[in-house]
Amino acid sequence: MATGTAADTNDSIFIGKEEQAAYLTLSLANRHGLVTGATGTGKTVSLQVMAEGFARAGVPVFASDIKGDLSGIAEVGEAKDFIVKRAQEMGLKFQPDQFSTIFWDVFGEQGHPVRATVSEMGPLLLSRMMDLNDVQEGVLNIAFRVADEQGLLLLDMKDLRAILVFIAEHADELTTQYGNVSKQTVGTIQRQLLVLENQGGTKFFGEPALDLKDFMRTDKDGRGMVNILVADKLMQSPRLYATFLLWMLSELFEQLPEVGDPPKPKLVFFFDEAHLLFNDPPKALMDKIEQVVRLIRSKGVGVYFVTQNPIDVPDRVLAQLGNRVQHALRAFTPRDQKAVAAAAETFRPNPKLNTAKIITELGKGEALVSFLEGNGTPAMVERVMVRPPSARIGPVTSDERKAIIAASPVKGKYDTEIDRESAYEVLQKRVAGTAATADGGGGGGGILGQIGSIVGTIFGTNVPRGKMSTGQVIARNVTRSVTNKVVGGVVADLGKSVGGALGGSVGRAIVRGALGSMLRR
Incomplete structure (x- = not known):
């Protein structure tokens, strides 16, 4: 003064x-x-x-x-x-x-x-955005850790969704390594993520990320x-x-x-x-x-x-x-x-x-x-x-x-969004590769070999209908109609339990693989 x-x-x-x-x-x-x-x-x-x-x-x-x-x-x-x-x-x-x-x-x-990218924001601030509790924030931290170890870039919202699906489907093994990871907790995070997307988070997360030097x-x-x-x-x-x-x-x-x-x-x-x-x-x-x-x-x-x-x-x-x-x-x-x-x-x-x-x-x-x-x-x-x-x-x-x-000095630098290969695309490629292996032939290892191959997938292994062979279409239809009668017992129960845990598409893939193995004998 x-x-x-x-x-x-x-x-x-x-x-x-x-x-x-x-x-x-x-x-x-x-x-x-x-x-x-x-x-x-x-x-x-x-x-x-x-x-x-x-x-x-x-x-x-x-x-x-x-x-x-x-x-x-x-x-x-x-x-x-x-x-x-x-x-x-x-x-x-x-x-x-x-x-x-x-x-x-x-x-x-x-x-x-x-x-900003999802990685730049980090799990602490993302948890604040989504109003997560301590348990949910812990699972989100595990998701970031797994992404780092897998070499997966977390850039936008679909990347974050992809890694959450990944840890949900690998919950048992991740629980052994990092502590409890429940699918229910992942589901809660995904619902909160939907709220954030509805508030405009989809537009905020992505590239090109802001260079603070421009301020x-x-x-x-x-x-x-x-x-x-x-x-x-x-x-x-x-x-x-x-x-x-x-x-x-x-x-x-x-x-x-x-x-x-x-x-x-x-x-x-x-x-x-x-x-x-x-x-x-x-x-x-x-x-x-x-x-x-x-x-x-x-x-x-x-x-x-x-x-x-x-x-x-x-x-x-x-x-x-x-x-x-x-x-x-x-x-x-x-x-x-x-x-x-x-x-x-x-x-x-x-x-x-x-x-x-x-x-x-x-x-x-x-x-x-x-x-x-x-x-x-x-x-x-x-x-x-x-x-x-x-x-x-x-x-x-x-x-x-x-x-x-x-007339802005940064005109054109941020105005067009860039979508480069990141977690979502990498995981999708893994799914496509696993699906091709699972549905394209082989059958080695019998029923357990087929089940082990499917459980190792990320999102499911169904081949798009337009790319199915005639034999695959017949197998799919036969499976739907006679699974409970033909497979029965242990295989049917296994198909149901794994299908409930990993989603209907994976459950159908397991039964289809098992039936295919039987028919080839």
């Missing part, structure tokens, strides 16, 4: 002013931050002001845009009377501006598609690119939204080198509706969130959570957020009053201000702010009027968005 001219400097961003000018120091911006306030109090404008300041300083920005209002940062601002007046009151000359922007969209409808671009003028995730539709699946953004943070943490405390961040990440990340997370996930937030600052990344109230964020994470912007909160109920008191307690007190009282009195565009000072300690809380953004306030039009996407 400092007094002086109301404008950005080489090492700080001007946020707002009342009695004093409020500046966010760039060298301390990777110590993370928090923007809070009730709906309609100005959080989005504050977010836009901060994003513009970082972009002007050459810092790339990533921000999720829930309502579409932030998209206006890509278009030139308008010198409206109330905007010009507010700027003049702060001693700031309003200069309309616009910022180089890349739009991203998980669904590929209002921006470039965002994809860390500057434009031809040296300004940071503003990356906007179009999240209005994604927010209809809150768990997918929250887990996706956590995955992005985790990937940044894993991929970026240590840089300590740079003069300015390498990237600033704004996480809107951040409370969704902290809704009943399992301990393992909460530990991961805390680890990423605590350590990612040394990678030069600043994370700014945007939510309604500081109490939405767990204390372990809240303690890491040094730069605070608090807009108005309402105190209509006893619960609201407790929330206001809790919010006031998160600031360093100012003897001149009754923080708890002012929080309920702030007008639209006003905020209580406390940014880190030179020694890394929070400044005393101050009341300020947030400066007006230089770019447009409000959303871009559909035509403007299309023009921005058409």
Whole structure:
């Protein structure tokens, strides 16, 4: 916090002013931050002001845009009377501006598609997406382990389904090696996977996977690119939204080198509706969130959570957020009053201000702010009027968005999906090869040899009807009509039990193989 001219400097961003000018120091911006306030109090404008300041300083920005209002940062601002007046009151000359922007969209409808592979997401975050319990998460971990040992790439949803079928059909041997694997648990995971697919997971998982370096671009003028995730539709699946953004943070943490405390961040990440990340997370996930937030600052990344109230964020994470912007909160109920008191307690007190009282009195565009000072300690809380953004306030039009996407520096890189050979295709080939062996002749080893060959298959061994020989068709028809009478006894019971365990198609294949062996004698 400092007094002086109301404008950005080489090492700080001007946020707002009342009695004093409020500046966010760039060298301390990777110590993370928090923007809070009730709906309609100005959080989005504050977010836009901060994003513009970082972009002007050459810092790339990533921000999720829930309502579409932030998209206006890509278009030139308008010198409206109330905007010009507010700027003049702060001693700031309003200069309309616009910022180089890349739009991203998980669904590929209002921006470039965002994809990740199943392997990159990993079993922990996938379990969170599908709301799996500990037992189900354990089986999912086994699926990933088996895929690694089998050399199977897990890229998209059909790969994940294929490996789940594989472990279900090899449950007995996997149980011996890794612990209990039940088909019922696999079935539950598959049902949850269907829910995830219905929420848009099919579009998200695949290739080409997002290269996070594309977030860390500057434009031809040296300004940071503003990356906007179009999240209005994604927010209809809150768990997918929250887990996706956590995955992005985790990937940044894993991929970026240590840089300590740079003069300015390498990237600033704004996480809107951040409370969704902290809704009943399992301990393992909460530990991961805390680890990423605590350590990612040394990678030069600043994370700014945007939510309604500081109490939405767990204390372990809240303690890491040094730069605070608090807009108005309402105190209509006893619960609201407790929330206001809790919010006031998160600031360093100012003897001149009754923080708890002012929080309920702030007008639209006003905020209580406390940014880190030179020694890394929070400044005393101050009341300020947030400066007006230089770019447009409000959303871009559909035509403007299309023009921005058409001129994007990543145009064509992610727009066409790639489906290369992975777990699904490899397992399908194994099935086809086993089916050809089982149905194409041989018969060596008698009944038990046929059964052993079939049990070693993955999905079943039926040959498509159009490729059956005349003898195979006759055998199939005879099998259906006389199996119980001719085979009888042990073979029939075995066919039924294995058929129940491995599926009707495999059961029929076993009986067909047994009957064929008998007829050849």
